[in-house]
Amino acid sequence: AQSVTQLDSQVPVFEEAPVELRCNYSSSVSVYLFWYVQYPNQGLQLLLKYLSGSTLVKGINGFEAEFNKSQTSFHLRKPSVHISDTAEYFCAVSGVEQGGKLIFGQGTELSVKP
Amino acid sequence: DAGVTQSPTHLIKTRGQQVTLRCSPISGHKSVSWYQQVLGQGPQFIFQYYEKEERGRGNFPDRFSARQFPNYSSELNVNALLLGDSALYLCASSLNLGSTEAFFGQGTRLTVV
DSSP states (O other), X not given: OOEEEESOSEEEEETTOOEEEOEEEEOSSOEEEEEEEEOTTOOEEEEEEEOSSOSEEEOGGGOEXXXXXXXXXXXXXXXXXXXXXXXXXXXXXXXXXXXXXXXXXXXXXXXXXX | OOOOEEEOSEEEEOTTOOEEEEEXXXXXXXXXXXXXXXXXXXXXXXXXEETTEEEEEOSOOTTEEEEEOTTSOEEEEEOSOOGGGOEXXXXXXXXXXXXXXXXXXXXXXXXXX
């Protein structure tokens, strides 16, 4: 079984500052890792995913994440945030052999202030 | 092309009633999954269907059921509604069973009173 822990429920940050949203996972099998963003009253949009290969993954809207197998982490980063990045961010894991069933963390609310 | 469409967008039901939620996947996508997102929490996996067959089920009671039709659209049914069933129900569409990318609809907001 897999589980995901997002270490911060809320992250307030000023506009143009860097941000890191932390995610740790546990699994007894090989996994794929994902970050999704959810804007108010909307569904989930995929930001980026790690399947294999390079541990640094670049996604949309200037976000990137680094897969660290030894620390079982997949932290999301952006060097300079905008007001429009204010949203809920979810880290998710899927077992390689589990056909796309996603296990989500509790979410991190990113609040960007002017 | 249209994305994943869900209907209705909002729904209010009374305890004990039954509800049916609908999802149309992206054209060409054969796999549909359902998730429940309670306010303030991450989505929880309910079902996955592929080629009209159930291929995965989360830890939900038998009051929850689903099906997939020949055109790959799907319905989620919940019987004997409880207050705790109030949530955003999300449908996700994938090309195939092992696809690594899921596309989510806007969700159906169910309120049980």
